[in-house]
Amino acid sequence: MILAADPLYGGDLLGDILITLLKAGVAFTFLLVAVMLMIWFERKLISDMQNRIGPNIAGPWGIFQTLADGIKLFFKEDLVPENADRFVFKLAPYLALVPAFLVFAIVPLGGDFNRKDGSDGVVSIFGHDTFLQVADPPMGILFFLAMSSIAIYGIMLAGWGSGSKYPLLGAVRASAQMISYEAALGLAIAAVVLQTGSLSTHDMVIDQAAGGYGGIIPNWNIVVTGFVPFFVFFIAGTAELNRPPFDLVEAEQELVGGFHTEYSSIRFALFFLAEFMNTITMSAIMVLLFLGGPAGPALFFPEGWWIGTFWFFLKLMAFLFTFVWFRATLPRFRYDQLMDLGWKVLIPISLAWFLLLAGLRLGDDRDWTYNETLAFMVGCIITFALLGGLLIGAINTARAERVREEADRG
Amino acid sequence: MTEVVVFCVAAALALVGALGVVVSKNPVHSALFLIQTLMGVAVLFVLQEAHFLAAVQVVVYAGAIVILFLFVIMLLGVDKAEDFAVEPIAGQRPLAAVVGGALLAIGLTVMVVAVDGSTGTSATFDPQTGQPAETALDSIGADGQPITDIERIGRVLFSDYALAFEITAALLTIAVIGAVVLTRTVSRGERLDDLEPASFDLPPVAPHDNQPDHDSAGESGA
Numbered sequence: 001m002i003l004a005a006d007p008l009y010g011g012d013l014l015g016d017i018l019i020t021l022l023k024a025g026v027a028f029t030f031l032l033v034a035v036m037l038m039i040w041f042e043r044k045l046i047s048d049m050q051n052r053i054g055p056n057i058a059g060p061w062g063i064f065q066t067l068a069d070g071i072k073l074f075f076k077e078d079l080v081p082e083n084a085d086r087f088v089f090k091l092a093p094y095l096a097l098v099p100a101f102l103v104f105a106i107v108p109l110g111g112d113f114n115r116k117d118g119s120d121g122v123v124s125i126f127g128h129d130t131f132l133q134v135a136d137p138p139m140g141i142l143f144f145l146a147m148s149s150i151a152i153y154g155i156m157l158a159g160w161g162s163g164s165k166y167p168l169l170g171a172v173r174a175s176a177q178m179i180s181y182e183a184a185l186g187l188a189i190a191a192v193v194l195q196t197g198s199l200s201t202h203d204m205v206i207d208q209a210a211g212g213y214g215g216i217i218p219n220w221n222i223v224v225t226g227f228v229p230f231f232v233f234f235i236a237g238t239a240e241l242n243r244p245p246f247d248l249v250e251a252e253q254e255l256v257g258g259f260h261t262e263y264s265s266i267r268f269a270l271f272f273l274a275e276f277m278n279t280i281t282m283s284a285i286m287v288l289l290f291l292g293g294p295a296g297p298a299l300f301f302p303e304g305w306w307i308g309t310f311w312f313f314l315k316l317m318a319f320l321f322t323f324v325w326f327r328a329t330l331p332r333f334r335y336d337q338l339m340d341l342g343w344k345v346l347i348p349i350s351l352a353w354f355l356l357l358a359g360l361r362l363g364d365d366r367d368w369t370y371n372e373t374l375a376f377m378v379g380c381i382i383t384f385a386l387l388g389g390l391l392i393g394a395i396n397t398a399r400a401e402r403v404r405e406e407a408d409r410g
Numbered sequence: 411m412t413e414v415v416v417f418c419v420a421a422a423l424a425l426v427g428a429l430g431v432v433v434s435k436n437p438v439h440s441a442l443f444l445i446q447t448l449m450g451v452a453v454l455f456v457l458q459e460a461h462f463l464a465a466v467q468v469v470v471y472a473g474a475i476v477i478l479f480l481f482v483i484m485l486l487g488v489d490k491a492e493d494f495a496v497e498p499i500a501g502q503r504p505l506a507a508v509v510g511g512a513l514l515a516i517g518l519t520v521m522v523v524a525v526d527g528s529t530g531t532s533a534t535f536d537p538q539t540g541q542p543a544e545t546a547l548d549s550i551g552a553d554g555q556p557i558t559d560i561e562r563i564g565r566v567l568f569s570d571y572a573l574a575f576e577i578t579a580a581l582l583t584i585a586v587i588g589a590v591v592l593t594r595t596v597s598r599g600e601r602l603d604d605l606e607p608a609s610f611d612l613p614p615v616a617p618h619d620n621q622p623d624h625d626s627a628g629e630s631g632a
Contacts, residue, residue, distance in 0.1 A: 088438065138558055142465035149473025153445070156477070160438065160484050168484070175477060182473075199560060
């Protein structure tokens with residue numbers, strides 16, 4: 001059992017408070033700048049993929065385009081619809097924004113985890129030893145789940161508070177989608193927690209920093225948990241973000257603008273800020289859970305706190321690129337396909353995989369022989385095949401039933 | 411000192427939220443105040459170092475239950491401000507006052523009379539050594555390392571209360587399946603809401619008498 005508590009606390013109170021404020025300020029600024037660059041990156045990349053030029057006027061390579069857009073939005077007229085519930089309408093953008101910020105607090109941003117002296121990512125800021133993350137609460141990754149469930153309120157209340165039909169439809173879609181995919185998200189996280197034996201995000205990085213097989217393959221959870229939880233988390237995470245191909249929430253061909261149809265000016269900008277911020281935090285959480293966070297591949301590389309930050313950003317960029325790539329490549333899901341994918345594919349797969357991992361973990365504790373493990377695996381495969389067959393049979397029967405009833409009527 | 415300040419703020423948040431739930435005229439505002447109360451209680455849990463309970467409080471109650479409330483409120487169309495002068499059920503308010511008063515009296519009695527505190531007995535002691543007895547709730551693990559509340563809850567749930575835990579799980583599953591079975595019963599000739607897209611071009615079914623009226627725009631359009 002690893003119990004890593006931030007070594008910062010317990011010293012002098014003033015120093016603790018100042019350093020925590022400093023870390024929070026740096027994380028906050030980082031997120032804001034990252035959102036600005038992310039929007040530019042997405043527009044530039046997607047125009048490359050679509051054979052266009054993209055923003056190229058404001059600043060070198062159009063890099064200040066987001067800033068210009070932000071200033072423009074700030075000075076636009078702020079409309080509140082007549083039917084709107086004024087208080088809820090004004091509250092909703094902040095409810096969307098705050099959870100996006102808070103999740104980032106539990107993400108380790110740097111620190112040298114690969115050093116052999118057991119410093120485990122502790123860095124020294126003005127003589128105080130601490131972790132390079134704003135907070136390392138014992139509830140750790142559960143905090144992420146809690147915040148992503150709070151984030152639903154922003155969208156839901158925006159839709160309802162607008163007092164208009166399309167936003168309400170968008171909001172109902174959004175909340176149904178986000179609640180559905182949260183289950184798969186949680187099950188994928190459970191696989192990681194089972195592997196780590198701790199909910200703390202810092203412990204997760206320590207666990208993944210240890211040398212893997214032969215000292216070459218990194219001990220990252222994506223390998224250790226056998227890839228399936230990673231892909232489940234990636235898909236469910238994309239759906240949770242309402243990003244393409246799961247952007248039914250604001251499907252402009254069907255719902256005008258979805259939940260933010262009635263929003264304008266700075267409130268509209270806040271929703272977009274929250275959305276891009278969520279993309280960045282979700283990528284950071286994926287890096288943390290499955291790709292070792294700031295822990296690099298255990299190779300011979302220079303030491304120092306910045307090497308962790310370097311690896312972290314490299315992996316973060318890979319995910320951000322993939323999200324943009326999704327948007328450029330994949331067509332939007334239909335609503336029934338979306339729900340089918342969540343409930344009938346992702347949840348059963350992640351549940352079965354979790355049971356398999358738990359069984360193997362038990363075998364590890366009980367020192368099973370090779371034959372016992374083999375027997376367990378074969379038993380699992382047979383059981384899952386049977387259950388999967390039953391599930392597919394049930395789905396097909398229900399579908400045939402519906403089609404027949406429709407045919408009877410017509 | 412910090413603890414007192416945090417407690418006061420969180421308790422005030424929870425109490426104001428609770429008042430707001432009762433006083434708000436609009437059901438959606440009531441639900442929002444309920445979230446405030448749940449958040450305040452979650453902070454109180456963190457203050458007691460019950461981190462897992464705090465997270466579960468937010469995930470389950472604020473994240474799922476209140477969302478369901480909101481769904482029902484929005485979809486049933488009862489999201490309009492209510493007139494407090496009207497009493498929907500006759501004699502409801504005097505009765506509510508009596509029951510509320512009785513509950514308050516019971517609560518106060520328990521708090522004052524109970525010896526070991528109102529939430530149950532304090533730690534049991536081993537009569538021979540005088541040390542706290544070994545229970546699953548011990549905060550020191552077998553290897554002498556301190557264990558977190560999460561591990562302790564897990565240990566208790568899957569050892570002492572394994573049966574109750576499994577029964578609860580089965581109960582919830584049965585409730586979900588039961589709800590699905592009840593709502594999905596389709597008599598022939600009635601329209602389903604999630605058809606296969608191939609059947610979208612079927613002629614619309616004539617409206618039944620028992621269908622709820624749609625808004626005036628739909629009526630005039632027909």
